[in-house]
Amino acid sequence: MGMTIRKGSWNKGPDLAFAINKRVADAKRKYGQDAVINACLGTLADDDGNIIALASVYKRLDEMDRKVIASYAPIEGEEDYRRLVVESLFGSYKPKAYISAISTPGGTGAIRSAIFSYVDRGDPVVCHDYYWSPYKKICEEFERDFKTYEFFDKAYRFNIEAFKNEVNKNLKNKDRLAVLINSPGNNPSGYSLSDDEWDLLIGFLREKARDKAKRITLIVDVAYIEFAGDGDEQKRFFEKFTDLPDNLMVVVCYSMSKSHTAYGLRSGAAIGISSSKENIEEFEASISLTARCNWSNGTHAAQRILIDLEREENKGEYLKELEDIRLMLEQRADEFVRRAKDKSLTMIPYFGGFFTFVPTDRAFEISESLEGENIFTIPSDKGIRVAICSVSLDKIPHLVSRLAYYVNKTCKNF
Ligand SMILES: Cc1ncc(COP(=O)(O)O)c(C=O)c1O
Structure with missing residues (x-):
């Protein structure tokens, strides 16, 4: 039984x-x-x-005051952590938009909160068919409808036509839809969308958002971004999230696991991007509440490590x-x-x-x-x-x- x-x-x-x-x-x-x-x-x-x-990461932990390690972080994350995650992730490619970060336990926390908050039961989450398996499990747990399209065409390039077809098919009878993209450095394939491919993808979603009855959320998992090119060229696509229609929301899922070799410290952030201030206020309230109801707050020590490492001298x-x-x-x-x-x-x-x-x-x-x-x-x-x-x-x-x-x-x- x-x-x-x-x-x-x-x-x-x-x-x-x-x-x-x-x-x-x-x-x-x-x-x-x-x-x-x-x-x-x-x-x-x-x-x-x-x-x-x-x-450099673990020296900070060794030297950290135990009282800080033991203490709760604010539910939404330390103010400086939230600000520095945005600054360090986007670098010189920060989109011109309202932006806010809320701390989460790793990228996983950000992904599940975005899926929970931006699509409802039965709503589609459209993802490439090479994907990290927890995406599907999260959707199953929340009863979101996980849908895939062929990531690659015959030449192993982003299959924009397959993507468009899947979005079109799912938007026909639904007003809410999320698109989930894991790039650059996709797990498992190693693929990164080129800037031109990003243009096609965003151009298409903009077109779809002309129908104001639709609410579309683009969830971008960037867990491997620091290992997807030298310099910061791989971050250029972030700029493209400027001036989006207000019914096209972006949530970038940030993780310290790979960038700081901090898998076990469980720290990341959901970063909301929108041309609407109201959307971002709603994002902060929703992602914070979902944190409160699930893990309460993030790992304080990890947030302090990042803050400390972002200081000029470190x-x-x-x-x-x-x-x-x-x-x-x-x-x-x-x-x-x-x-x-x-x-x-x-x-x-x-x-x-x-x-x-x-x-x-x-x-x-x-x-x-x-x-x-x-x-x-x-x-x-x-x-x-x-x-x-x-x-x-x-x-x-x-x-x-x-x-x-x-x-x-x-x-x-x-
Ligand atoms: C594609 C992808 N996204 C997100 C994560 C989340 O990692 P974490 O929750 O440790 O930040 C992983 C971890 O393996 C991953 O491979």
């Missing part, structure tokens, strides 16, 4: 990535670290396989460390792409983020074979996700070679 209500028990089985990661730990114990390639979990590891915890130290890990990841990605080309292994064009992606309809079979060789990846219906964030540079050639062997199914060349 099940005791939980139906909604409490629809979720069968453990999270795939965490389940596979447990097998990685077993393999490491049995065969040793060097014999194992762990390309499954999305945390950045150094070349010895240890999780990276930036010294910022250089943090940015230098961030650049070092960004470069480390870039080298791994470049090596992966080069080797894949050599081995004629098809992959989605990589622009950033923690993962590369090899499309195949035999992903489960192949990842099982790879596991037999102590190479751990994440299979899905669309292909194999490879967490290059946790694979050392020297292991990439072997990883690509074995992937190519199974995907291309020709032993001769390998």
Whole structure:
């Protein structure tokens, strides 16, 4: 006899990535670290396989007054945290609009609050078909209608026509709709929308918002933005959220997990952007209330760390460390792409983020074979996700070679 209500028990089985990661730990114990390639979990590891915890970040925690760590943060987040998240995230590409940030536990908190507040039961949430699996689970929990379209056309470019069709189809009988985009550095594909693709997407949503009966919300998950290009070119698209119609709202979901190697500190923010002051006041009230009803307040220590790191005298130290890990990841990605080309292994064009992606309809079979060789990846219906964030540079050639062997199914060349 099940005791939980139906909604409490629809979720069968453990999270795939965490389940596979447990097998990685077993393999490491049995065969040793060097014999194992762990390309499954999305945390950045150094070349010895240890999780990276930036010294500039954790020194602040070590030195923080325990009374601050122990204390509650304001429900909406510390004033300075909210301001600095906006300044540091947008940089020189801050849109001209009313903008406000409310703290959340990681990007996950921001995503679930945006989905909860901006679409109602049965309303569509339109997302690309390569997506981080909690999106769908959040929609299921809240009874939002999660819909997908083909992210890529045949040349592996953003499939704007598929996007338009899906939005059109869902707006026909509904007045509220959310679009969920994870770019730059999409998980799992590594894809980033180009500025031209953003123009097409926003141009289309503007057109749809001409019907004033419609309320459209664009939710943008930027969890990997600091690992999606050097300099800040990858942030230019933020400027395009200037002068939007007042029935087209944007919520950017910010996370400290990757940018500050602070996965366990659980800190992020939902950032509302609108040409209407009233919309932003409503955003603040709604996202704060939903915080109060769920987690109450964010992690105070994490907010203070960010505030401290943004000070002029500390910022250089943090940015230098961030650049070092960004470069480390870039080298791994470049090596992966080069080797894949050599081995004629098809992959989605990589622009950033923690993962590369090899499309195949035999992903489960192949990842099982790879596991037999102590190479751990994440299979899905669309292909194999490879967490290059946790694979050392020297292991990439072997990883690509074995992937190519199974995907291309020709032993001769390998
Ligand atoms: C695409 C994507 N969005 C959001 C998150 C949220 O991370 P967090 O809640 O730790 O900020 C993750 C974490 O893996 C992710 O991959």
